[in-house]
Structures are given as structure tokens and as C-alpha cells.
Amino acid sequence: MSFLVIDGVTYSYENKKQIIKDTTWKIKEGEFHSLLGRSGCGKTTLLKIASGLLQPDQGAVFLQGEKVFKPSPEVGFVFQAPTLLEWKTVIDNVLLPISLKRKPTIEECERASSILKIMKLDDYHTHYPTELSGGQQSRVAIARALIKNPSMLFLDEPFAALDAMTREELQDDLLTLCQNHMITVLFITHDISEAVYLSDHVAVMIDGQIAYDLKVTLPKTRKGENRYSSTFNALCLTVRNVMNGGMT
Template sequence: MAFLEIDQVTFGYKRETPIITDVSWKINKGEFHSLLGRSGCGKTTLLKLASGLLNPVEGAVYLQKKKVVKPSTAVGFVFQSPTLLEWKNVIDNVLLPITLQKKPNKEEINRAEYLLDLVGLSSYRSCYPEELSGGQQSRVAIARALIKYPTLLFMDEPFAALDAITREELQDDLLRLCQMEKTSVLFVTHDISEAIYLSDQVALMEAGKIIYNLPVDLPKHRTAEMRYQHSFNELCLNVRQKMSGQEI
């Protein structure tokens, strides 16, 4: 069984057409997978089902062979908005998942400082969210998601509101951090190039179903130059044609 397995999952609200219909998907340990598709296709709903925020009407989700019925403490979340607490400084925002349960110890504080260093924000540890740029706030949110050594990250369009250059920088930061921490990722996006650049596998969704699976056969170490290479653009075109219903 895969590290995360979505097994024939269907979900819908009462008396409504299902939002997700008979979806199966597997993520192996340490892999980065993206759910790609147009707005309203069911990407976020599937992520919520995979993470235990919603329960399927039919089928099941398994994390490390255990059925998922609620969010696990072994996973982290990063959403489109960084959702930082304005009255807490940077390091306290990173430590929030711990302080909700207990007072952080020295090891946990050191972990927060280590993560802030990895995302280039050591000198901002005492700053407040209003003093940070959008990209810096997103970096804090990523550090916060990693504070408890999650085995799996669920990310819902975390870079959608950022400018193109900052977005690319954060994509590189995210890949580096996840490879260092050996963290698996399920990432929601509507951006084709983002999905290809980040992922080992891309699932293309349409009307609540996965209609196409694309293994991304690119070197594991991604670079800015790779974005302009023929092989990268061919993969993007492949997905774009599938989204338009064209044969490849």
C-alpha cells in the first residue's frame, strides 16, 4: 500500500450531484504530487478528503495503512492565505501548532529558529506579520507547517496571490525544504507550469474526476533554466491539450 492512498472516493452534499466521483490516487513516501485543474473542478474538496477534513460518502483514504477519519497530527497544512496571527511575532507564529497544546521547550524553539534560517527569515524572528511582505508571510506559513516534523504536507494554492518572481523563489524553497525533511506533498494548483515544476506526478482533474495522470520525467533537482527547456514546455503543452480536450 502507498504512503497515502485515496481509494474509490466519492463525496457530495445531501441531494446534490457528487463533487468527487470514484477517485483513486496513490502517493509514495517522499513524493510531490499536484492536483491540477480549472477552478471548481473539485481539487480543494479532494485535498480535504485526503487530509481528513471531510469524510467520503463512499470509498476511503489511508495514511500509512491506517484509515483517515479526521486530520492527523502527523500532517501539516498550508493554505492560499498564510493566516498568521497579527498579534504574534514571526517565531511565535511558527511555534503556534505547539503552543496550542503546551509551552514550547528549548528543542522546539531551536527547531523554529532552524526553519526560519532555512527560509531566510532569521533576522525577522521578532517582527510581526504586518511588517512582512506577502512572500515572507508565505515562508513563515511553510515553516509553521513543518514545525512538528510532518510526514505529509497538504497545500492549497499557497502561492496564488504572489507575483511571478516571488512565486518561483518560493517554489524552489519549498522543494529544497521538502527534500531535506523527506516530506511528502499533495499540492493543489490551477497553474500548469507550477504543477510541472514542483511535481513527481500530476493529476489533472475535471468535474470531480481525475481524467489524466502525468509522471513528470525531469531531473529531481529543479532549476530556473529548466523552465525554458524544450522537455519542460512539452510537458506543459501535453497537460494544456488535455485540459482543452485535445488528443495528444
């Protein structure tokens, strides 16, 4: 059974131009799906609908069989900008989703420390966001999204502003975390190689519709050398041809 189901969704801003057009998409538990497309194609709008941040005009979204009307406490979000609070330390930023409602428990503080260690930030607990690099800030944002042990992650171009090497390191760390904790992922990007490297499936969105579904045939556990294989290059070329309106 699918973990997340987007079923016949349409959406228009202020009853004007239709942004999402009768779109259906299904993600199985533990899968990593990327939604790829040119700027303005509707991919971020679809993510907001899938996560409950927006309600569709028609159709519905189901998470673990339950209809989605608002963001679930079972999901985590990571956006393009880390949106960290500059006056709070790294550890306090990670614990923010909990401390907004109540005082974190000792166990939750230990979990935050454990996640920061996995994200290679175990020496930065008391640092402030302004003392961190862009890559480190992104790591804190991912750690914050994981603090409540979500079953589903929604990520909207979280690595877009980073340099190539940092981006690749974070891709590997994200994959490891999601696979180790069986987290289901919907990831938005405009980068073809990023989508192919991370994903079990890549959906190409064109003009508000899913135009193509690519099953990625790379090993489930990815390694850096996968980025240079003939299979990887062929998959990237297939996606590029679709985005360019060509044949696959």
C-alpha cells in the same frame, strides 16, 4: 507501498451534486504530487478528503496504511491565505501548533529558528505579520506547517497571490525542504507550469474525476533553467491539451 491512498472516493455537498466521483489516487513516500484543474473541478474538496478535513460518502483514504477519519498530527497544512495571527510575532506564529497545546520546549524553539533560517527569515523573529511582504508571510506559513516535522504536507494554492519572481523562489525553497526531509506532498494549483516544475506526478482533475496522470520526466533536483527546456515545455503543453479536452 503507497504512503497515501485515496481509494474509490465519492463526495457530495449536502447530498446534492456529486463533487468527487469514484476517484482513486496513490502517492508514494517522498513524492511530490500536484492536483491541477480549473476552478470548481473539485480539487480542493479532494485535498480536504485526503487530509481528513472531510469524510467521503463512499470509499476511503489511507495514510501509511491507517484509515483516515480526521487530520493526523503527522501532517501539515498550508493554504492560499497565510492565516497568521497579527498580534503574534513571526516566531510565535511558527510555534503556534505547539503552543496551542503546551509550552514549546527549548528544542522546539531552536527548531523554529532553524526553519526560519532555511526560509530566509532569520532576521524577522520579532516582526509581526503586518510588517512582512506577502512572500514573507507565505514563508512563515510554510515554516509553521513544518514545525512538528510532518511526514506529509497538504498545500492548497499557497503561492497564488504572489508575484512571479517571489513565487518561483518559494517553489525552489519548498522543493529543497521537502527533498531534504523526505516529506510527501499533495499540492493543489491551477497553474500548469507550477505543477510541472514542482512535481513527480501531475494529476489533472476534470468535473470531479482524475482525467489524466502525468509522470514528470525532469531531473529530481530542479533548477531554474528547467523551466525553459524543451522537455518542460512539452510536458506543460500535454497538460494544457488535457485541460482543454484535446488529445495528448
